Amino acid sequence: MNPYLDIVLRSIAVYLFMVIALRIFGKKELSQLNTADVILILLISNSVQNAMVGSNSSLAGGLVAALVLFTFNYILKKAMYKSKTFNDLVQDTPLILIHDGKVDFKALAKLEISSDELDEVIREHGVENYKEVKLAMMEIDGNISIISGDKNLKQTHHKRKIHKTLGSVNK
Template identity: 80%
Template sequence: MNPYLDIVIRSVAVYLFMVIALRIFGKKQLSQLNTADVILILLISNSVQNAMVGSNTSLYGGMVAALALFVVNFIFKRIMLKSTFIKDLVQDTPEILIHDGKIAFQTIAKLGISNEELQEAMREHGVEFYKDVKLAMFEIDGSISIISGEKNLRQTHHKRKIHKTLGNINN
């Protein structure tokens, strides 16, 4: 087999494996990377390098692997735009955290969002009390968007931060 075709096949296989692994292990946490996440990404990239290029450590081998990853990512995104089945399989749906001032405790616990984290998002959106939140959503990219009942809506964007000292909501 052509060594460069072998690199393309290996790279596509690693890409698909990573898509599945991120789906299983929670890509939502990638919206804000902490130190452990960065270390994990660096170690994963190092561990799959040989799986993609094999013994070919040449410049061309690396460029072929990178090109294959760019192409498969482009194609995969196009497929997700056209196929709702694939999109639903790979991508989570937004989750309602608060609706008309009522907190969805089961959803918040399932997602591992702390009370402090939710309050931080509310403050960033200019909302002080839960009762003033018309809708709070946990978006597919890991951000929390909040719509208040006020007429003067602020447009801000809160990225979820994962930190070891944050726990689940217990109340």
């Protein structure tokens, strides 16, 4: 087999593996990165490097792998844009966590977010109590959006990563 075709096929396989892994492990992992997340990304990139280029450690081999990743990413994003079905397969949907002051504990449990973590995020958005929240959503990028207030709705944006804890989901 042509060594560059081998790099193309290996790179696509690694890319698809990473998309599937991120889909399985959830959108919470895509939000702001902490030290452990940066270390994980560095180790993953190092561990899959040889899987993409094999024994070809030449400049051309590395550039072919990078070009394949950029091209495949572009194609994937175009396909996601054009096909709602494909987009839903690759990307998760936003989830409502609070609606009109009522917490959706099933959604919190699904996302493994404790009540204490949710309270912390609400306070970080400048809201004192979940009952003041009109809408709280876990967005597709892993961030939580909060809309609060009565007549004058106020939306705040705060990048916050939710970490898994052993805390309870019940209030």
